[in-house]
Amino acid sequence: MYVVLGTAAAIAVAAVLGMFAFLAYFALPLFTADGFARMIDWTWRPADGSFGILPMVVGSLGLSALAMAVAFPVAVAVCAFAFGIGPRQPARIVMTIVNLMTGIPTIVYAFAAAIILPPLLRAGFEGGTGFSLLGAALVLAVLVLPTIVLVIDSNWQGLMAATRHTTAALGMNPTQHVLGVMIPASRAGLLAAFVLGFGRALGDTMVALMLSGNVPLVPESPIDSVRALTAHISLVMSLEVGGPGYQSAFAAGFILLLTTSAISIAVRNMGRRGSSGA
Amino acid sequence: MVRRVAEILLVITSWVSSLGVVAVVVALVAFLVYRSASVLDLQLFFGDVAWPDAVFGGARVLHGIWPAIAGTLILIAASSAVAIPLGIAAGVFISEYASGRFRATITFLVDVLAGTPSIIMGLFGFSMILLLRQTIAPDAGTGLLVAAVCLALLVLPYMIRATQNALEGLPAEMRLLGASMGMSHSQSVLRILIPAASRGILSGAVLSLGRAAEDTAVIMLTGAVATAGGRGPQSLTDKFEALPFKIFVIAAEHNTAEELSVGFASALVLLVLTASLFSLTFILQRSLERLWKA
Amino acid sequence: MESVVNVQGLSVWFGDTRVLEDIDLEFRQGELMVLIGPSGSGKSTLLRAVNRMNELYDGVRTAGEVTIAIDGRAERAYGSGASVARLRRTAGMVFQNPNVLPTSIRQNFSIPLRNVHGLGRNELEACMEEALRDVELWDQVKDRLGAQAQSLSGGQQQRLCFARALALRPGVLLLDEPTASLDFRATNRIEDLIVRLKERYPILAVSHSLGQASRIADTVCVLSAGRIVRTLERSALQDPGSVYRLAEEFF
Numbered sequence: 001m002y003v004v005l006g007t008a009a010a011i012a013v014a015a016v017l018g019m020f021a022f023l024a025y026f027a028l029p030l031f032t033a034d035g036f037a038r039m040i041d042w043t044w045r046p047a048d049g050s051f052g053i054l055p056m057v058v059g060s061l062g063l064s065a066l067a068m069a070v071a072f073p074v075a076v077a078v079c080a081f082a083f084g085i086g087p088r089q090p091a092r093i094v095m096t097i098v099n100l101m102t103g104i105p106t107i108v109y110a111f112a113a114a115i116i117l118p119p120l121l122r123a124g125f126e127g128g129t130g131f132s133l134l135g136a137a138l139v140l141a142v143l144v145l146p147t148i149v150l151v152i153d154s155n156w157q158g159l160m161a162a163t164r165h166t167t168a169a170l171g172m173n174p175t176q177h178v179l180g181v182m183i184p185a186s187r188a189g190l191l192a193a194f195v196l197g198f199g200r201a202l203g204d205t206m207v208a209l210m211l212s213g214n215v216p217l218v219p220e221s222p223i224d225s226v227r228a229l230t231a232h233i234s235l236v237m238s239l240e241v242g243g244p245g246y247q248s249a250f251a252a253g254f255i256l257l258l259t260t261s262a263i264s265i266a267v268r269n270m271g272r273r274g275s276s277g278a
Numbered sequence: 279m280v281r282r283v284a285e286i287l288l289v290i291t292s293w294v295s296s297l298g299v300v301a302v303v304v305a306l307v308a309f310l311v312y313r314s315a316s317v318l319d320l321q322l323f324f325g326d327v328a329w330p331d332a333v334f335g336g337a338r339v340l341h342g343i344w345p346a347i348a349g350t351l352i353l354i355a356a357s358s359a360v361a362i363p364l365g366i367a368a369g370v371f372i373s374e375y376a377s378g379r380f381r382a383t384i385t386f387l388v389d390v391l392a393g394t395p396s397i398i399m400g401l402f403g404f405s406m407i408l409l410l411r412q413t414i415a416p417d418a419g420t421g422l423l424v425a426a427v428c429l430a431l432l433v434l435p436y437m438i439r440a441t442q443n444a445l446e447g448l449p450a451e452m453r454l455l456g457a458s459m460g461m462s463h464s465q466s467v468l469r470i471l472i473p474a475a476s477r478g479i480l481s482g483a484v485l486s487l488g489r490a491a492e493d494t495a496v497i498m499l500t501g502a503v504a505t506a507g508g509r510g511p512q513s514l515t516d517k518f519e520a521l522p523f524k525i526f527v528i529a530a531e532h533n534t535a536e537e538l539s540v541g542f543a544s545a546l547v548l549l550v551l552t553a554s555l556f557s558l559t560f561i562l563q564r565s566l567e568r569l570w571k572a
Numbered sequence: 573m574e575s576v577v578n579v580q581g582l583s584v585w586f587g588d589t590r591v592l593e594d595i596d597l598e599f600r601q602g603e604l605m606v607l608i609g610p611s612g613s614g615k616s617t618l619l620r621a622v623n624r625m626n627e628l629y630d631g632v633r634t635a636g637e638v639t640i641a642i643d644g645r646a647e648r649a650y651g652s653g654a655s656v657a658r659l660r661r662t663a664g665m666v667f668q669n670p671n672v673l674p675t676s677i678r679q680n681f682s683i684p685l686r687n688v689h690g691l692g693r694n695e696l697e698a699c700m701e702e703a704l705r706d707v708e709l710w711d712q713v714k715d716r717l718g719a720q721a722q723s724l725s726g727g728q729q730q731r732l733c734f735a736r737a738l739a740l741r742p743g744v745l746l747l748d749e750p751t752a753s754l755d756f757r758a759t760n761r762i763e764d765l766i767v768r769l770k771e772r773y774p775i776l777a778v779s780h781s782l783g784q785a786s787r788i789a790d791t792v793c794v795l796s797a798g799r800i801v802r803t804l805e806r807s808a809l810q811d812p813g814s815v816y817r818l819a820e821e822f823f
Contacts, residue, residue, distance in 0.1 A: 004367065077294075085289055103556030238499075
């Protein structure tokens, strides 16, 4: 039994490591001074021989940051509603709907938004194609919202049970309870939720691909088009094979992998510190 | 005074946010239904072909979304055939047989995999084919098998985690039960623990199905095409259609209003599929909790 | 005028189960009243009915009335227009297990005091010091008010909970088996504290131990299956024989 299961686990581990190894292998040519320097550049114009992917790094970070700036406060507010500020029945309905949101495919959000949003943005803001940092970030915010809410929710369940009777007996109403106890006492959990949401936003491909305009330039305003690292990989893979343009996809993938792995490590450490510190 | 203001602000934002979120979801679904209403009939799926011929007889459907549905179904079946057994086995191993440093390392790798963007899996599949072409199999190409393997990688962490959580959530006494009856560790795991955790494991399997059904980024790079001969993939090396990819293509290349409506209808079909799967997961999880918390 | 709490015709249902039946009792400042009875007899429910804490549970129904008279002004806890939050501030409650908030000692005071009374920094510190001195904790914690409340010992945490309740200037004290989780030494200190406090507030305390009741109570109410079956004065409890008979009969 041990042997059978151990083999399965070994296969799973081998698959993971193999995946990283493959990507490393293909990214290897970049690790020459020449290759690296080429990618760490601000200009992406393959026709002229420029293969800098830094605009895409900025694009990804900008999209995720803006998405989180919207999604995180909304998520905390929704949790506040569900944990006392809202009446019992509506609170339950809201949480059920948020749970259902996890079942909505990314492509469905991206598709619907790609039809509705660009005309609205074109009309609302002078100039611009309607495919922008802003539009993509708003849709991304909707996409990652359930993740953040559910992480905070599981964190708050225990805290609620441990503190609500105390604060009720002290004469604090639900709003005061959330504001005075729940939010301050769950700082670690809130941080973990934020980081997880950020990672999820970084890893999205379809929303960025279909809504951000895919222009490989650093944005100067929220209505400028941007290109994310994920979208960049997809675009490059479908166009050319071989050559430095193609390799930039692996550079992008490498950066993404490093970042999301770092996020996974960070969240793990937060969890560990939280449980031992309590 | 500041307290009062903060409290009022919190109450307002929490109501507005909650109502807003509900409104967005309801509006989205309503919008999908509204825009696909004009094409929601049997013809949407099968064009001019009789549906039994298409589903059972392998008849080609050139003007319907059935091939994409078939492709998605075959895809999730293929990826699950790999990911589910592997994931359960690995999950059982981590929870019941591994310990200390070893266990921490594997769990860490699973966490890292879980947080990896799906496009990376697609990139991996593509680069694997490339390597094969350059070395031992110059005719290698993307297709069902590659896509299924990459999708399996994508959903593997979910399956492992669900199994692990289900087992670790069992009451402590249950682990003593087998030993007290003279069972070996393996017998206890096989005959007591796994059956007890079965609902949670099942919920993880359903979650994997749902996740595999909805992904676009992986299949985009590993064999999904806009049209593949009017029926589902017939062999492991065939290219295939899939619902999420079809939606993407329609978004990028639609010419008529009707094509766009087909896009909305496809989105609706996919939504119904994944929402059902996720709801099933949720129900299974809840019933598992109720079983063991009572 | 001394403060009095009057319970009249109180019945409480959880769903279809009637947990308390037609309870009449009265406790006043200067006379410590202790509730005892086997588990499930409704003691805690009765206690929680005074500050309407039962309403935190689903499916609770309450009939009857609780009237709290402080300095001559009487208010009905279940009257229409009664403010539950204000009622709960008037009634200071201490639970069986010390329930300090998962934050610093100081914040255990500042969160409820600022939230509820809107006190400024200085008044807050004064209030906190006074309450901590009352429970004889001040000297032990004055140099580490920023430390986690959970780092205190069980007995200290429970005294902190007392102090926190006192800092809110309650009119009534409700104690739910306050020494059940404490060791012998800590129990003694808390019992002394309660006896000291009874002169200032009407106190209703639930006790798990007949021994404790006989040590500190002025009046003992015995509850069984949701009803008051016996009320005893202090004198009756001093005779070991009758205490023994009581124990036999009800426990």
